[in-house]
Structures are given as C-alpha cells and as structure tokens.
Amino acid sequence: MFQVPETMNAADYFVDRNVREGRGNKVAIIDTADGREYTYNDVLDMVNRFGNLLREALDTRIEERVMMLTLDSPAFVAGFFGSIKVGVVPIPVNTLLKPPDYEYLLNDSRARVLLVSAPLFPQVAPVLDRLRYLKHVVVVGEADVSGVPGHIAVHQYGELMAQASNELEPEMMSKDDACFWLYSSGTTGFPKGAVHLQHDMLYCAYHYAQQVLGINENDRTFSVAKLFFAYGLGNALYFPFSVGATTILYPGKPDPHVFYQIVTNYKPTLFFSVPTAYAAMLSVEDTSQYDFSSVRLCVSAGEALPPAVYERWKERFGVEILDGIGSTEALHIFISNRPGEVKPGSSGKLVPGYEAKIVDEEGQPVPVGEVGDLYIKGDSTCAYYWNKHEKTKDTIQGHWLRTGDKYSMDEEGYFYYHGRSDDMIKAGGIWVSPVEVENALMEHPAVLECGVVGAPDEEGLLKPKAFVVLKPGYEPSEALAQELILFVKERIAKYKYPRWIEFVEELPKTATGKIQRYKLRQLV
Ligand code: 3UK
Numbered sequence: 001m002f003q004v005p006e007t008m009n010a011a012d013y014f015v016d017r018n019v020r021e022g023r024g025n026k027v028a029i030i031d032t033a034d035g036r037e038y039t040y041n042d043v044l045d046m047v048n049r050f051g052n053l054l055r056e057a058l059d060t061r062i063e064e065r066v067m068m069l070t071l072d073s074p075a076f077v078a079g080f081f082g083s084i085k086v087g088v089v090p091i092p093v094n095t096l097l098k099p100p101d102y103e104y105l106l107n108d109s110r111a112r113v114l115l116v117s118a119p120l121f122p123q124v125a126p127v128l129d130r131l132r133y134l135k136h137v138v139v140v141g142e143a144d145v146s147g148v149p150g151h152i153a154v155h156q157y158g159e160l161m162a163q164a165s166n167e168l169e170p171e172m173m174s175k176d177d178a179c180f181w182l183y184s185s186g187t188t189g190f191p192k193g194a195v196h197l198q199h200d201m202l203y204c205a206y207h208y209a210q211q212v213l214g215i216n217e218n219d220r221t222f223s224v225a226k227l228f229f230a231y232g233l234g235n236a237l238y239f240p241f242s243v244g245a246t247t248i249l250y251p252g253k254p255d256p257h258v259f260y261q262i263v264t265n266y267k268p269t270l271f272f273s274v275p276t277a278y279a280a281m282l283s284v285e286d287t288s289q290y291d292f293s294s295v296r297l298c299v300s301a302g303e304a305l306p307p308a309v310y311e312r313w314k315e316r317f318g319v320e321i322l323d324g325i326g327s328t329e330a331l332h333i334f335i336s337n338r339p340g341e342v343k344p345g346s347s348g349k350l351v352p353g354y355e356a357k358i359v360d361e362e363g364q365p366v367p368v369g370e371v372g373d374l375y376i377k378g379d380s381t382c383a384y385y386w387n388k389h390e391k392t393k394d395t396i397q398g399h400w401l402r403t404g405d406k407y408s409m410d411e412e413g414y415f416y417y418h419g420r421s422d423d424m425i426k427a428g429g430i431w432v433s434p435v436e437v438e439n440a441l442m443e444h445p446a447v448l449e450c451g452v453v454g455a456p457d458e459e460g461l462l463k464p465k466a467f468v469v470l471k472p473g474y475e476p477s478e479a480l481a482q483e484l485i486l487f488v489k490e491r492i493a494k495y496k497y498p499r500w501i502e503f504v505e506e507l508p509k510t511a512t513g514k515i516q517r518y519k520l521r522q523l524v
Contacts, residue, residue: 002202002203002206002207002353004175004198004199004202004203005175006174006175007172007173007174007175008172008173008175008198008199009084009085009087009170009171009172009173009198010081010084010173010179010198010199010201010202011047011051011081011082011084011085011170012085012170013202013242014081014201014237014238014241014242015040015043015044015047015081015085015241016044016170018040018241018244019040019041019044021244023040023217023244024039024040024041024044025039025040025041026039026040026217026244026246027039027246028040028042028043028077028240028241028244028246028247029042029043029074029077029246029247029249030220030246030247030248030249030266031073031074031249031251032248032249032250032251032262032265032266033073033249033250033251033252036074038074040244043074043077043078043081045166046074046077046078046082046161047077047078047081047082047085047168048082048085048164048165048166048167048168049078049082049161049164049165049166050078050079050081050082050083050085050161050164051082051083051085051086051088051168052086052164052165052166052167052168053082053160053161053163053164054066054082054083054086054088054113055086056164057155057160057163057164058112058113058135058136058138058155058160060086060088060112060113061088062086062087062088062171063087063088063089063177063178064088064089064111064112064113065088065089065090065091065109065110065111065112065113065181066079066083066088066089066090066091066111066112066113066114066115067090067091067093067105067106067109067111067113067114067115068080068090068091068092068093068114068115068228069093069095069102069114069115069116069117069120069123069124070092070095070115070116070117070120070140070227070228071095071117071119071120071226071251072226072227072232072236072249072250072251073117073140073249073251074249075115075117075140075157076092076227076237076249077237078161079115080092080180080227080237083180084179084180084198085168085170085171086168086171087171087173087177089178089179089180089181090180090181091105091109091111091180091181091182091183091193092180092182092227092228092233093105093183093228094183094228094229094430094493095117095120095123095226095228096430096493096494096495097123097493098123098491098492098493099123099124099125099126099127100127101191101493102123102124102127103127103130103131104190104191105183105191106124106127106131106133106134107130107131107132107133108191108193108386108387109181109193109386110132110133111133111134112133112134112135112136113134113135113136113137113138114134114136114137114138115138115140115157116137116138116139116140116143117139117140117141117251118139118140118141118142118143119141119143121139121143121144121145122143124137125145125147125148128147128148128149128152129149131152134152135151135152135153136152136153136154136155137152137153137154137155138155138156138157138160139154139155139156139157140157140158141157173198174198175197175198175199176197176198176199176383177197177198178195178196178197178198178383179196179197179198179200179201180196181193181194181195181196181386182194182196182228182229182230182233182328183328184327184328184329184431185424185431185432185433186391186433187422187423187424187433187434187435188433188435192385192386192388192391193385193386193387193388194328194329194382194385195382195383195384195385195386196331196380196382196383197382197383199379200331200379200380200381200382201234201238201242201331201380202242203331203353203378203379203380204234204238204239204331204332204333204380205234205238205239205242205243206242206353207351207352207353207354207378207380208234208324208332208333208334208336208351209234209239209242209243209332210242210243211351211352212322212324212333212336212338212351212352213239213270213297213299213322214339215239215240215242215243215245215270216243216245217243217244217245218245218269219240219243219245219246219269219270220240220245220246220247220248220266220267220268220269220270220294221235221236221239221240221245221246221247221248221268221269221270221272222236222247222248222250222262222263222266222268222270222271222272223235223236223272223273224254224259224272224273224274224277225272225273225274225301225302225429227249229302229328229429229430230326230327230328230331230332231272231274231301231302231326231332231333231429232272234331234332234333235270235272235299236248236249236272248262248266248268250262254277254280256277256280256281256283256284257284259273259277259281260281260284260287260290260292261290263290263291263292263294263295264289264290264291264292267291267294268294268295269294269295269296269297270295270296270297270298270299271295271297271298271299272298272299272300272301273298273299273300274300274301274302274303274428274429275300275302275303275304275305275306275309275429275459275461276303276427276428276429276459276461277428277429278298278300278305278309278313278321279306279309279459279461282309282312282313282316287316292317292319295317295319296319297319297320297322297339298313298317298319298320298321298322299321299322299324299333300321300322300323300324301323301324301325301326301333301429302426302428302429302430303426303427303428303429303461303462304323304345304347304417305321305323305344306345306459306460306461307344307345308459308460309321309459310323310342310344310345311344320337320339320340320342321342322336322337322338322339322342322348323336323337323342323346323347323348324336324337324347324348324351325347325403325405325415325417327401327403328382329381329382329395329396329401329403330376330378330380330381330382330401330403331380331381331382332380333351334350334351334354334356334376334378334380335347335348335349335350335351335354335356335376335415336348336349336351337349343414345416346410346414346415346416347407347414347415347416347417348414348415349412349413349414349415350413350415351378353378353379353380354376354377354378355376355377355378356374356375356376356377356407356409356415357374357375357400358370358371358372358373358374358375358407358408358409359372359373359375360372360373366408368409368410368411369408369409369410369411370408371406371407371408371418372406372407372408373402373403373404373405373406373407373421374403374405374406374407374415375397375400375401375402375403376400376401376403377399377400377401381396381401382396383396384396404420404421404422404424405417405418405419405420405421406418406419406420406421423435423453423517423518425452425453425454425462425463425464426454426462427454427461427462427463427464427495427496428461428463428495430495432464432495432496433496434451434452434453434464434517436492436496437452437464437466437488437492437496437497437498438450438451438452438466438515440487440488440491440492440496441466441468441484441487441488441498443487443491444483444484444487445471446470446471446474446480446484447468447469447470447471447484448469448470448471449468449469449507449515450466450467450468450469450507451466451467451507451515451517451520452464452465452466452467452498452517453465453467453517453520453521453524454521454524455499455500455524456524457499463499463500464496464497464498464499465498465499465500465501465502465524466484466498466500466501466502467502467504467507467520467523468484468501468502468503468504469503469504469505469506469507470503476503481501481503484498484501485497485498485501507520508520
C-alpha cells in the first residue's frame with residue numbers, strides 16, 4: 001500500500017533516508033562532465049549546504065521560489081533538494097529559451113533567487129533590469145556579471161557553498177504543501193506554472209518507477225531528456241534516489257554519438273529517451289565501437305513512438321523500448337507498456353495508482369475501440385496552475401485531469417494515441433505553440449499571414465511546418481524560405497523553428513477570420 005505521512009519533506013525522503021538506511025557510501029551521481037562520482041553522503045552534504053545558504057546568506061523563507069536555470073549537474077541536485085529541504089520551492093526551467101521567455105518566467109513566479117549555470121547566464125543577463133522580484137543570482141561557474149543592475153546581488157555558488165554549514169534538519173511540511181513547480185507551454189504562448197505537492201514525486205517513484213520499471217538500488221539511470229523536464233526529473237533524479245540507485249548526468253547538448261559514448265563508458269541499466277533521439281541514434285550506421293549491453297530496459301515518452309523505430313531498435317540492440325505517456329501536470333508516466341508485453345504503436349496499459357476515462361463531447365464514456373478525450377486520475381497530478389484560475393478549472397476537474405489528448409482503448413486495455421485536441425505540437429518531445437511561431441513569422445516584412453501545424457518528418461515524427469501567404473510585391477523562393485527560418489530562429493527558442501515553409505495563396509479560415517489549423521493539417 002502506498003501511504004505518505006501527513007508531515008514529511010520530500011528532500012528528506014529522497015536524500016537523507018538513503019543515508020539513514022545505510023547507503024551513504026553508495027554512488028548517487030556520476031557527472032559525465034568530469035567523471036566525478038558523488039556518494040549519497042556527498043549529496044546530503046551539498047543539499048544541506050544549499051538549504052543553509054538559502055536561509056542564511058540569501059534570507060529566503062519557506063514557500064518562496066528559487067528559479068533554476070541549471071544544466072544537468074550536481075548543482076542541479078543541490079539546488080533542487082536543498083530548496084525543498086528548507087520548504088523553499090524550486091522551479092527548474094527549460095535551458096533552451098530566449099531572454100524574453102526568462103523575463104516572463106521570473107516575473108510570473110516572483111522567484112527571489114535564480115540559480116544559473118554560467119554558460120546560461122547570457123540568456124538572462126539582458127532582462128535582469130526588468131525583473132520586479134528577483135533579489136539574488138547565484139552563478140555556478142565563471143560568468144561575466146559586470147552589467148548586473150544594483151538591486152540584484154550576484155553570488156558565486158562555490159563560495160556560498162563553502163561558507164555554508166553542512167548540517168541541516170529538514171523543515172517539516174504537510175504532504176500537501178507546494179514542493180516544486182514546472183512550467184508547461186500553452187497554446188497562446190504563455191507557459192503555465194504547474195504547482196506540484198510534496199507527495200507527488202513519491203507517488204510516481206512508487207507506482208511507475210518501482211512497479212513498472214522495477215527500479216532497484218543496483219540500477220544506473222541515464223536520461224536523454226534533461227532534468228528541467230518532468231520526464232527527465234523523474235528518470236534521472238527522484239526515480240534513482242527513491243531506491244538509492246545511481247544517476248548519470250550529462251550537461252551537454254543532445255548528440256547521438258555522445259549518447260552511445262556515455263552508455264559505453266558509464267553503463268546505465270535504464271535508458272530514457274524521446275522518439276526523435278531514438279531515431280537519431282538509429283541513423284548512426286556504425287555503432288561497432290559502442291557497447292549497449294548494460295541497458296536492461298529502454299523507455300520512450302514525450303510523443304508517440306513510431307512502431308518502425310521500436311522494431312529497428314529491438315532488432316539492433318535486443319532490448320525493448322517501453323513507450324508510455326506522461327505529462328507535466330501528471331508529473332510522470334500514467335499509461336505505459338510493460339516489459340515482455342509491448343504492443344508497438346500503443347502507449348500501453350494503465351500504471352497502477354491511476355485511472356483513466358475516454359469520453360465524448362458530452363462527457364460520456366465512449367465504447368471500446370472508439371476515440372475520445374482522455375482524462376486521468378491519480379495522486380501525482382498538480383494542484384493548480386499558478387495565477388491561472390480559468391486554465392486550472394479547464395484542466396483539473398475534481399479528481400480528474402484533462403490531458404488534451406485523443407485516445408482509444410482496445411479490449412485488452414491498451415491505449416492508442418490519436419493526436420491532440422488542441423493545436424499544440426510536440427517536436428522532439430518538447431511543446432511548440434503554433435501561435436508563438438506564427439507571431440514570430442508575422443514580424444517579418446514579407447509575411448501577410450501564416451499558419452503553423454505539425455507535419456511528419458522522414459521518421460513519421462511531427463515537426464513544425466509553416467504555411468505562409470506573402471504580402472503583395474514578394475515572390476515565393478527558396479531563398480526567402482531560408483530567410484524566414486533564420487528569422488524565426490533568432491527570435492524564439494531554436495527548437496521551435498519551422499522545418500518547412502510552404503507558400504500559399506490563402507489560408508483556410510472560419511467565418512470570424514480565425515485560421516483553421518485542422519484544415520492545414522490535412523494538407524501536410
Ligand atoms: C504528449 C505523448 C503520445 C501528450 C512527459 C513523460 O511529455 C511529457 O510531458 P509534457 O507536459 O507533454 C505531455 C503531452 O505530450 N505525449 C507524451 N508522451 C506521449 N503522446 N505518446 C506518448 N508516449 O500529448 C501529452 O499530453 O511535455 C512524458 C513523463 C513526464 C512528462 N512530463
């Protein structure tokens with residue numbers, strides 16, 4: 001039976017408990033940046049120091065927020081669990097965004113402290129003078145901080161950590177206190193902060209990681225998805241820490257050769273990735289110098305895994321990929337395939353601890369085999385979206401969470417994905433709002449109007465495609481298409497750029513003039 005005490009602290013559960021239970025000398029983290037290993041004793045030391053520096057050096061109180069623009073590294077672990085241990089709420093954010101995105105996130109969350117990895121500092125520096133609530137920036141590594149406005153104090157992570165005490169008792173919290181937030185992109189472009197509670201990570205670790213993956217203390221995890229994603233956070237942090245296992249962290253950019261090299265060198269047993277990266281790894285022809293034999297199970301999530309990718313992977317490495325669907329709001333995977341029972345093309349069956357319903361427009365359950373809207377129920381779902389009351393009510397309906405996905409279920413209880421019920425695009429496992437890409441394109445002088453939808457690439461995986469109507473006087477050309485792509489890349493996060501531009505005479509519209517993206521989807 002899964003039970004969480006009324007009073008608890010998630011950092012105590014995932015960190016201190018490992019030391020109390022005798023795993024202090026076990027390796028918790030391997031940092032592939034320098035090959036260094038950190039034991040659970042070392043992790044407890046860092047976490048305690050970070051908690052103390054928040055309280056003392058930075059005068060941060062319970063329930064205040066710390067934004068983390070932090071690469072996958074030991075500092076991420078210290079920042080995340082160190083905050084939670086003193087009741088402060090960490091908010092890991094996407095490291096691939098642009099300065100205006102961070103301005104929004106920092107002001108929306110009213111974070112008091114920003115923990116930032118030095119290479120990412122230039123992405124926030126230009127907006128620091130526009131921040132209304134931020135008081136402290138803690139930089140991990142060396143960055144040029146000369147232009148920081150006077151009302152914000154800049155600190156060196158290493159210095160503060162060295163000065164802080166390594167002894168700290170956990171702040172005892174309610175199991176229903178806010179624990180951390182994760183931002184999720186919305187259709188209109190403004191991300192929503194999903195507020196997760198103290199008990200949520202325990203729920204996912206117990207029901208999915210332990211019961212579906214059978215994670216245990218001998219496992220070694222590696223996740224292609226970074227820790228700032230809900231998917232990566234479970235895969236490479238609180239799943240392994242829930243059983244005293246080892247996580248392998250990689251701060252760098254995605255690269256199929258590097259992934260193979262990491263697996264060869266550090267021998268993970270559980271490999272977590274997204275369909276786009278599995279496809280990229282399969283397209284490396286000669287992998288004879290690499291060794292994948294340590295991996296006992298592969299997991300895919302973020303978007304549907306094409307059956308062809310599943311089959312080719314299994315043939316090449318002899319190991320199954322378990323496709324499963326999760327979300328930021330649900331925190332992790334709630335429907336998943338099981339080892340030895342995979343149905344390619346399906347998201348699998350319900351994870352223990354979750355219920356699902358597939359309903360029609362009137363909210364009535366649809367018959368087996370028919371497509372409807374997927375709702376799920378389970379105690380890891382977020383409590384609400386910060387400052388977004390209407391969106392909260394649309395999404396969190398009593399015990400049920402509206403996923404926004406179209407699904408069907410077969411007689412054996414396997415679920416099948418049939419696309420989104422909104423216009424959002426999943427590209428490489430990351431949300432792309434068509435509106436945001438369209439707005440960026442509209443700033444170009446040649447663009448009269450445009451519509452962006454997901455179109456399949458050669459692997460059958462969706463990527464953004466733009467249909468563009470030019471202003472009078474402009475002629476369609478390959479050069480202009482390339483110019484528009486570059487234009488978008490300079491304005492919004494790179495992964496959102498349209499992979500294809502198609503020039504058209506007009507766009508399908510409703511009577512009120514709204515672009516009908518579902519009609520454009522039929523044209524791709
Ligand atoms: C889509 C899938 C088909 C689906 C996530 C695992 O992706 C995660 O969270 P996000 O908030 O996106 C959620 C949405 O992504 N999706 C995810 N997995 C699948 N569609 N097949 C899949 N296997 O539209 C869902 O609503 O970015 C994944 C664990 C934690 C996560 N947060």
